[in-house]
Amino acid sequence: MRNRTGNNPKRRIVKDALPDMAARELLLAHVRYVGSGHHKIYPANYGLGRTNPRPTSSVCDALRPLPLAEATELLRQGVLRAMFSTYVQDGFPKYIWSVSADGTVYEAKTHPNTPGQYHGYPLEKEDRMCDEVKAAWEARC
Structure with a gap:
C-alpha cells in the first residue's frame, strides 16, 4: 500500500482562545464517528457492507481491528x-x-456533504502533524 499524501499545510490545531468546556460539550453532542470503508481492512462493528481501502489512504486497522x-x-x-x-x-x-x-496519532475528518460525521485514519510518523498533535495532546491533558 502506498503512503497517503499528507502534510496539508492548511491543517492547524486551534491554539488561541480555546473554546470553553460548555462549547466543547455542545460540539460533542453533535459529532459522530461513522468510519469509512476507504480506511478499513476489517469492517469490525461499523456496519459497513464492504471495505475498499484506497491505495493512497491510510488504513486505521492495519495493525489491529479498531472497534x-x-x-x-x-x-x-x-x-x-x-x-x-x-x-x-x-x-x-x-x-x-x-x-x-x-x-x-489519529486524524478524523468530516466532509462538506456530511458535516459532523467523521471518519479517521492514523497519521504516518513522517507527517508534520504527528509531532504537533502529540505536543498539543500532552499540553492539554
Missing part, C-alpha cells in the same frame, strides 16, 4: 481536549485529532 467504540472514544477525547481545526464547515471543525494509548 467503533474505541474510534468514538478517540473522537470524543479529541473534542474534549479542543484538538480540532479552526477551519469550520457548517459549524463543525474539518479535522479532529487524538492520540491513542499506544501513541498512535
